[in-house]
Amino acid sequence: MLSSSEIRQQFVDFFCKKHGHTNIASSPVVPLNDPTLLFANAGMNQFKPYFLGTEKPPVVRVANTQKCIRAGGKHNDLDDVGRDTYHHTFFEMLGNWSFGDYFKKDAIAWAWELLTEVWKLDPTRLHVTVFEGDPANGIPRDDEAAGFWKAVGVPEERIHLGNKKDNFWEMGNTGPCGPCTEIHIDRTPDKSGGPLVNGGTDKVIEIWNLVFIQFNRNEDQSLTPLPAQHVDTGMGFERICSVVQGKSSNYDTDVFTPLFEAIQKVTLCDRPYGGDLNDLKDTAYRVIADHIRTLTFALTDGATIGNVGRDYVLKRILRRAERYGYQVLGTNEPFLYRLVDTVVEHFGAAFPELKKNPHKVKDQIRDEEAAFLRTLRRGITLFNRIAAQMKDEGRTQVSGKEAFKLHDTYGVIIDITLQMAQEQGLTVDVPGFEEEMKIAQDGARAGGKKFAVTAVKGDLPPTDDAPKYDAAVVDATVLGWVVDNEVVRTGALKAGDSAALLLDRTNFYAEQGGQVGDTGTIDRPGTAGAEFEVEDTQRLGETVLHVGALLAGELKVGDRVTLQQTTTRRIDVMRNHTATHLLNLALREVLGHHVEQKGSLVDEEKTRFDFSHDKPVTAEELREIERRVNRQVVLDQVVTAQTMPLAQAKGLPGVRAVFGEKYPDPVRVVMIGAEAPEKVTQDMSVEFCGGTHLPRTGTIGYFKIVSQEGVAKGIRRITAVTGKPAYEDVQTRSAIVDELAGTFQCRPDELPTRVGALQEQLKAAQAQLKKAVAAALTGVVDELIASAPDVGGSKVVVAKLPDGASNETVRTQIDRVKQKCGSAFVVFGWSEGPESAFLIAALTPDLVKKGLKAGDVVKQVAPVIGGGGGGKPEQAQAGGKEPAKLPEALQKADRLGRDLLAK
The missing domain is CATH 2.40.30.130 (Elongation Factor Tu (Ef-tu); domain 3)
Known part of the structure; x- marks a missing residue:
């Protein structure tokens, strides 16, 4: 049986070695040059400019395997992944393309040859579809494709007509389009699946789609023939592996079996993957195996896990996998990151970029897992409380506000809320949730619309x-x-x-x-x-x-x-752009060569530079970066731009390029400090760049970093100014220092000492205040103990404590109550601000032995203050946002305590 690696290689070799195609590497799954896409979701994405005619293709025949992710936007397969045997968020798309070269005849003949002669598929099980035509648009039936299928030996009864939905491809409302022909395989035992073609059944499935781009859709929706005809084919790698290997499911192939073995090992699940569609553990295996592939490839290609766009999609994917591991397979600690090595080992030969920085991928995943597990535990507790309250009220639908609170406060994404609701026979008001999301997001949107x-x-x-x-x-x-x-x-x-x-x-x-x-x-x-x-x-x-x-x-x-x-504006932009190159060099020198550019904005006011670095840049590092940039400014280095062959440019010492960016050949190179390529050294700034630059660095004048921040996990952003704005920034900072020195009546260089002394005085004052508050609380609590009612031999000590109380001081007083009373039911409440209320319930060991639980107490009382909480039987805590309702909550606690002790 052929392995998946052999199947992939045979596809590439068939087209490249036998039929003159060029193997162009897969583009990153993060499409840096196409803002319309969250992720690369088809093999043709990187070739779109060739079909649109905006770029000239370097070669006319191409074949490759493209990394794809479909988990957001129109192609949203996320909810289906794991529940069936063929949906994936990450998949490979095998494809071959012709840009104005061969057309239907060769595309059909070669597809048939590969399937039946190389992979030895039974030709009597293969059916094909061709476009039935569209008289309303003047498009004839694709008899040409049907004729070529007959020529390779497909009988007429296995050539089926398909409608516009299934067999006519369009890039958009206007633009290139054309008919397609699909190859389907009949998996029925008696080869009787002909009538099931395009019927949405797993008995007869599509394995290859050949698109013939021969028309242009005009504004009036009419079609005109294209001057050059193209071929765009796509074949799902995981699916063809299941066919060639004789498996009934994509997940039964060796694409996934190494991952299933690793999942059992890291989760300590009590059994291996069994392939049952109705078994929740097998669903968890499929979800986790799929999602770890997506995360590993996406993070390797430069994506991050965050709260916007594709970053949020990855967060959803990670959290969905984590929940299945936590709630179904029984793991209670981060585990996904431990699967990254298996992905790298299994796919690294085909995609060597996976081997570059797997430790960084693992770090990102592990950090996000740990954070989510904390919120997941709290969120599940809150959901269970909501569900119990709903049942008491006779409700069956989680409201949009409740779902949004789970999402916004506890990080429980809507997918997980939907799953938990389904498990308890409840529904979720998804439109209401989306409306709450929209309200929250509208305030965060900024920026005007540009000419589209x-x-x-x-x-x-x-x-x-x-x-x-x-x-x-x-x-x-x-x-x-x-x-x-x-x-x-x-x-x-x-x-x-x-x-x-x-x-x-x-x-x-x-x-x-x-x-x-x-x-x-x-x-x-x-x-x-x-x-x-x-x-x-x-x-x-x-x-x-x-x-x-x-x-x-x-x-x-x-x-x-x-x-x-506008000359002055252009010079300001050039000043900031040249400074950006010097900043990029200084960042690598100071922080390390792991620094990669992740984005930039250069305008007349500033330069904003995003780069990979997994911790904040220290003040000392920022000063050193500034010093190095300004040293290059003072040296007045020459700035040279030269266009050269891409291969030569890539060989220059220290050359930098944006990861995943597609560069032309020849490419423009900007060198700082060298007048010619042969004079470039490793310590110089050398970058592929098509932008405008100063002739010499001295014209920058001065460089000043004004801020640094984190924009996503592992991504930092530095904003800097040059020239006059940099001088003005220094003047402003100097004025502030002079003003502070005047206030403290000291020299500017004495300010750190004076401020440090003031901080020590503040700490001492706070310590004295803490002692005073503790002493006052001791007096208050002693009075409470003395006046506490005795119910069934136990004291009921419930009260609102005065302002100034803190978690630490309250816990100290609770220990005193237990010690003095012997047997006690204690609930204290206090406030630490206008929207901050707290409750602590505590029980002595004798009451816990009788079955009383402090956690149950706070669960019943906390909703009064608009919050929730929990804890151990002997002590539990809750927080809320309505301190004004503390008296009401404590009255409820007092009644509850008396009732429990009286039983």
Whole structure:
């Protein structure tokens, strides 16, 4: 039997060695260049620019296996994973592509050859579908594909017609599209599954989809033939492994069996995976095996676990797996991180990037697991309390507010709430929960809308932007403009109109690589002149769009115009961009070579740089980073930009590139301190970069870090300023120091000593206050003991303690009550602020032996103060947000104590 590794390799070898394809490595599952995607979810994602015509493909035949994740957005398979045998959040997509080269005949013949001759699948079990046609849109039936299937030996009775939903592929509402043909395999014992094709059954399943991109969908929804026809095929790796290996489930293949063995080992589950769809433990095995693959690949490719976008999707995935391990397999400590090594060992040969930093992946997962286990335990307790209260009230639906509280306060994601509710025969108001989420998120959204270049409809002319690096002024010809996302080439643009101007050439830099676009003016000289103000510059493919408004006159296609950048702004941007490169170098020198750029924003005001580092940068480290950058500024190093072959650029000493970014060949390299590539040394800043830079570092003037913060687990952000803003920041800080020195009546260099002495005085005063409060409490508690009623031979000591009480002092007084009373029921309440109420219940050992539990006491009393809690039988604590209701809560506690002791 072929192993999964052999199946993967045979696919690549078949197309690359036998049929002249190039094996292009899988793109990262984190799509850095496509903001429309949370994750790479199909093999064609990285080739989308070739289909759209915005980039020219370097080769015309490609084959590979693409890492994919479908767990958010339109392709949301997360809820199904583990409950069946074929859904996955992470999967591999085997594919072969033709960009204007071969078409239907070869694609069909090669697919048949691989399946029946290389993998020896029974041809009598294979069925195919072809597009039935769409008369309303003028699309004929795909008889061409059907004919090619007949030519390779597929009889007519196994060629089925498919509708537009199943057999016509479209990239979007407009753009490239075309019919597809699918290959299905009949798994019925007697090969009688023909009528079940496209029937949604696991008896006959699709194994390969061949898409023939031959039309363009226009704005009016009509179709026109494309000048170049493309092929895009996709075959799920896990599914084809189950077919070739003769397994009934993807999870029964050797893709997953090593993971199942590791799961049993780390969770100490009492039995191995059994493959039962109706068994909760087997479901847990499937969930955990799938989810650890997703987490390992995503974190390796630069994702993080957090609260927004793809980061939140990964948090959901981790927490779902953790809950199955905790509640089903019985593990009570972090375990997922221990499975990472198995993923690396099993998939590292095919995806060597997994071997790069597995310890960092494990650290992220372990930290998140530990944090979630704490909240999960509290959340499960709260949910059980909600469920019990619902049953008392006759309710069967968890409200949106309750579900949101579980999510927002305790980290219990909605998936887990839904599962716990289902287990207790309850439902959840999901729309209500989503509304609460929306209310919470609306306040966090910031930033205005920019001109949406991706929404532009119509053909865009290419722009010669070669002058963008050197020329402050250039002349150009108007080719048209974009208004309301439509390309316009007729009429005139009039004063007051907003548009994106299209020119044959430009010296404006379009927003790219974290650097903002240029601003400036575009004028038509003369007595009847025109003035267009450029507010932003953006790029779509090979076209530069000058976004702004016509202030005076009018412009027509063919007009000659003069472009003038806002020079001072551009220099400020260049100053910050060159400083960013020096910062990147200094970070690696000071913090270590593990530092990788994770994002940046360079504008005229600042540079904002995100990088990988798993702890805050210390004040001393920040000073050293600043010192190193400013040393390069003082040295006035030369800044050289040169375009060279990608292979040569990658060989330069110390060269840096953004992980996962796709670079052109040749590529532009910016070198600081070297006038030519052969003079580059390991300690210089050398980066792939298409941005604008200063000619020398001295023009930066001064570099000052103004803040550092964490933006996600393992990701830090430094914000810095240069030039005049940096000088002003230093002046402001100096003024603050002078003012403080005046207040303390000391020299600036004496401030740390004076502040330290003040802190010591404050600590001493706080200690004295603590003693005074403890003494006062002792007096209060002594009076409570003296006046406490005796019920059944035990004292009932229940009271609200005065302000100034703390957890520590209250516990001390409880010990005194127990010691003095011998047998006592004690509940103390106190407040530590306007929204902070606390309760502690305590019982002496004799009452615990009678079956009384302090935890039960706080569970009944805590809801009065808007909170909850728990603890051990002898002592338990609760917290709430309504201190005004402490008297009511304590009255309830007093009644409860008297009732319990009287029984």
